[in-house]
Amino acid sequence: MPASKPVLVVGSLNMDQVVRVPRLPVMGETLLGASSITFVPGGKGANQAVAMARLGASVQMAGRIGQDPFGQQLKAALQDDQIDTSLLVTDTEAASGSAFIFLNAEGDNAIVVSSGANAHVGKDQQQMEHIFAALAQAQALVLQLEIPHDTVELLIDRAHSLHVPVILNLAPAYPLRKETLSKLSVLVVNETEASLLSGQPVESLEDARHVGAILHEHGIPTVVITLGAQGAILINSDAQGQTNIIYQEAPEVTVVDTTAAGDCFVGALTVALTEGQSPSDALRFATRASAIKVTRFGAQSGLPRRADIR
Template sequence: MAQGAILVVGSLNMDQVVRVTRMPVVGETLLGAGSLKLVPGGKGANQAVAMARLGGQVAMAGRVGRDPFGERLLDALETERIDASLIVADQDEASGVAFIFLSPDGDNSIIVAAGANMQVGEDEEQFARILAVLRQASALVLQLEIPIETVKRLTKAAAEIGIPVILNLAPAQSLPRATLSEVSVLILNETEASILSGQRVESVEDARIVAAVLQGYGIKTVVITLGAHGALLVTIDDAGKMHNIYQAAPRVSVVDTTAAGDCFVGALTVALTEGQPPEDALRFAVHASALKVTKFGAQSGLPMREEVLASYHS
């Protein structure tokens, strides 16, 4: 891994997407609209690709199966010039897959069969290789589609050597306070914030209250995404002063919301590792994720940096 690259440790899934007129109810069979689409995805891989397209130098660690999906998932990363040397082809498990039902308004329902993703960090040889390159990283980016124990161990290791940890709490799960206190930037949506804090998030003001609560866990920066309503970033500067920064989202025509959150994480990470001020980083991330929802597919719909910058003036 190149010195100063962003290290992503996370999931790779082959998304199997079916368009539906509405979501089926229990016991019902619906005919999909059009053909099955296969699109490279997985929260970790989506975030890695988003960072690469937005100007970041990226390496990724994870696991795939020894199957055609695994080969295609690796090809997708290499096409984006992402260092995939820390990705292992698992001997026993199949590549992860996600079954996505996409409605006409762009919303989705997703079921993930994790496969090899749930072996990330269980292989001590791979884990040792990840630790060996961690010192060279500008930041460590994690999500929760890999084993929680791996997330905890990597967060602790990064904190001990002073590498900032960006954690996307998705899919929503509880984590020990000790682990959360080692996180530099916590990114979560309204649902995830509600689950973690025990308080409902239904407005920007709710988000401000919950972000302050979560900062009490020892997290320097908490970011709560609010879908079409933008995002809120709460951070403490070096002087100990708290800043509440809100960024509204531009209005766009929604095609597919898949990976919008991953795009946000990728964009925010790139901007922060470049040293952009929090308000500029938040603006960049909100505009990037807004562009994502205008295009079909997880990785296929992720925007380029020039598109995001141009969207500021559109």
């Protein structure tokens, strides 16, 4: 695939509203958090777009924002990283998406997303026509599930018909049809998402190997399961058609904020694969990138650049 072609991301843009808390509240409890809230550009689609742009890819982002200050800030953040935002549309009915994030001292979080304008992606025929035109010229298509699921399926079908590789991050988890999944080039899931698709628990590395092989046998050429601090595995077929499982340990780091670590992984993996790196090298690159991300605060604010990984 020519390097000059952009990677097209169709997905969500959210303004993350982050509150530091000593622990997560329980049902019915009022908990005092930090004295001030922090606003950080986020959204799974936008995070993955920024991750790729900072690692050297040419990126085009399609999505929707609201007629509000958050929307302009989200768009400006993408443009600061030289991302093509010509496919962004300002929605006249809904506010920009927001994510409410509770971040504890160990860097773990709990997140609630208010979709806002993201829920209208795919409902505007004119925008979809522009996205389809861009897709025909794209190096690859990157998708997540913070936009309507029927839009995701439609985009996968169109990309498949155009022979454009599709990288899908099945998050938030949703059981897409096997027919749709078989049209992917790369599926990226965590333990919970892998379990949802396979109907089997993923509680260990051995479970992940087993479930990953099952998903690969369903017709997905490359399946990647991220395992947090345990690293990640990649399942594909070797030259003889035999199932090949690659495991990559994660570096030991001091965790500050796990927000967007998965998005960073997806972005880095996509960059490495579209550059022609081998699956094992791409997995190592993505694992290291996401390890750097968790040492930094914020979604897009904490995403690394190429030099950081080197």
